[in-house]
Amino acid sequence: MIMKWLEAERLGVADLLEDLTDDEWQRDTLCAGWTMQTMAAHLTTSTRTGWRDVLTGVVKARFDWERMEDEKARAIAARFTRSELIAQIRETAASPKRAPMAAPIDPLVDFLVHGQDIARPLGRVREMPLEPAEAALEHVMKSPFWGARKRFRDTGIPDLPAPDLLMLATGRKLSTPGDNSVGNSNTRSI
Secondary structure, rough: HHHHHHHHHHHHHHHHHOOOOOOHOOEEEEOOOOOOHHHHHHHOOOOOHHHHHHHHHHHHHOHHHHHHHHHHHHHHHOOOHHHHHHHHHHHOOOOOOOOOOOOOHHHHHHHHHHHHHHHHOOOOOEEEEHHHHHHHHHHHHOOOOOOOHHHHHOOOOOOOHHHHHHHHHHHOOOOOOOOOOOOOOOOOOO
16 A cells, blocks of 8 residues: 555656746755755655665765765756656656665655645645555654654644644644745754
């Protein structure tokens, strides 16, 4: 089931990226410092990252996982055109391959959340399907990688729909309608 959901999300995000204007392609996502192009590059990595990439990348980034991911995404964004990045996402839409140490559901979490990181600052609505969002949220709440338990430790888990909880659990802040601008809305967990 996860692979069917993941394939649909990958293709949906590819469609969204393909629909962006040239101006929108250069705009910031909700991930601090990442344009749509950088985000597209990041989304190509889950099926193209092996142990060697992780080991050399994390050493080069002085064992800072976020820095490693940022440097990798920027390098890929500089190397490939918009159409090449979107084609890479489409080509691997049904691929079960995932980065080392990633659980089978982690790529789905990435695409569900990053689809929102792309759509929201542009004022676009991207529906998050409930069943995949619930499965992703359950995983994120159990996984130490995502840091959700720490985020909710002091406040408790709010009574919100699973898609909103998934965004909060992965380090985003929910905004009011019409306030999805960068800096006022969801930000990348650092």
